[in-house]
Amino acid sequence: RKEVEQDPGPFNVPEGATVAFNCTYSNSASQSFFWYRQDCRKEPKLLMSVYSSGNEDGRFTAQLNRASQYISLLIRDSKLSDSATYLCVGQSGTYKYIFGTGTRLKVLA
């Protein structure tokens, strides 16, 4: 089993839709979690950290379920500019960040 696993998509959604991505992780990548965003042929950038209690940043909500070993990202009121690949990241130890393969999102006009 991969340490961090994501559905590659693509998820094609209309503008204004709500879309959710899940990511599962193994014990080796279970210290802390993050969502990164990567635009086509660009570098990844931190979108948000994921806290056990769940956290929200504007239209984005991240949640962690340790019992089932998955994290989720919910995007409300999707914008065209949200089209990107969303990378789930698990931290293993003090410095090792393990990236999932990413979930592609296309928001359609």
Added chain:
Amino acid sequence: NAGVMQNPRHLVRRRGQEARLRCSPMKGHSHVYWYRQLPEEGLKFMVYLQKENIIDESGMPKERFSAEFPKEGPSILRIQQVVRGDSAAYFCASSPSSGTITGELFFGEGSRLTVL
């Protein structure tokens, strides 16, 4: 305030040649990571370095690949005798310290290696 600088952005090599990729971390950052991304795949950890020290190179192929982060100058990822399978985007990231609370790695724009 410059971000993470990588060069070259694009590099073309013939099989058997050497590729050298350079990375200057953000000012004040002393921790450097190298990741490789193949088309349609995620980022694969290669190596983690601090100034003058390789901390973890468990993701680096045992042969032909090496990395350094000298006291002065950029970090360098070196690939000897390149093969077509080495064609990928190589991303460098830096952080101010290990276990950074925010988990934020600052990535460079990547170096895209094409092996003919």
